[in-house]
Amino acid sequence: MSNGTKGKERFYWTREVANMIGIKEGTVRKYARLLEENGYQFHRNEHDQREFLEHDVTIMEQIKVISKEQGMTLENAIKAVIGKNQDQDQDQDQDQVQDQNQSQNLQPSSSPVKENPVPKIYEELSQHKEHHERMFELIQVLYNDNQNLKKELAQALNKHHQTIAKQLEACEERIMGSLTKWQESNLEAAASLAQKQNKRFFKKILGN
Numbered sequence: 001m002s003n004g005t006k007g008k009e010r011f012y013w014t015r016e017v018a019n020m021i022g023i024k025e026g027t028v029r030k031y032a033r034l035l036e037e038n039g040y041q042f043h044r045n046e047h048d049q050r051e052f053l054e055h056d057v058t059i060m061e062q063i064k065v066i067s068k069e070q071g072m073t074l075e076n077a078i079k080a081v082i083g084k085n086q087d088q089d090q091d092q093d094q095d096q097v098q099d100q101n102q103s104q105n106l107q108p109s110s111s112p113v114k115e116n117p118v119p120k121i122y123e124e125l126s127q128h129k130e131h132h133e134r135m136f137e138l139i140q141v142l143y144n145d146n147q148n149l150k151k152e153l154a155q156a157l158n159k160h161h162q163t164i165a166k167q168l169e170a171c172e173e174r175i176m177g178s179l180t181k182w183q184e185s186n187l188e189a190a191a192s193l194a195q196k197q198n199k200r201f202f203k204k205i206l207g208n
Helices: 014-021 025-037 054-067 074-106 117-207
Strands: 004-006 009-012 050-053
Touching (some): 009 014, 009 050, 009 054, 014 050, 014 054, 014 117, 025 074, 025 117, 050 054
Antiparallel strands (some): 004 009
C-alpha cells in the first residue's frame, strides 16, 4: 500500500490516504490545507509534495469522524483534533528523532537505495490532471456563456429587423396613400380646367 519509507515509518500519497480513509482525494487535500492553516506541518519531498505518515492518516480519520457530529464544523473539528493530539505529536517527534539517530549509527556505510520514481510521477500527473479538469470546466462555462450571448444577439437582431420591416411597410403605405391622393387631386384639377376651357370655347363659337 505504501510507496516509500521515511526512517522506519512508511508514508503514503494522497490517492492512498483517500482509499484508506474512504474519502475523495480532493477531500484529503482540503483536510491537509486546513490543517496547515492551523499550524500543522506535513513532510514534503523535493518536489514540494506532501508525504503522509501513519500519524497524519490517523489525524484525518479523527477529523472525518468528529466533523460528522451534530453542530460541528470542519474548522472546529480540525482545531479539536490538533489540540487533542498536540502532546502526542511532540512525544512521537522525539521518538522519531531517536529512532533515526539509532538507525543512522547502526546502518553500514553503503550507497542509499533509490526510491521508485513511478509513484511520484503518478502523483504529479494526478495534480496536473486535476488542474486541467478545473481549466476545462472554466472554459466550458465561458463557452456556454458565449453561446447564450450569441443566441441573445441573434434574437435581438431578428426582432430589430422585424421592427424595421414593419416601419418600412407602414411608411410605404403612407407614401402610396399620399401619392394616390395627389394624383386624384391633380386629375380633378385637370378635369375642372378642361371643363372651363371647353365652356369658353363654346361661348366664343356661339357668340360669333
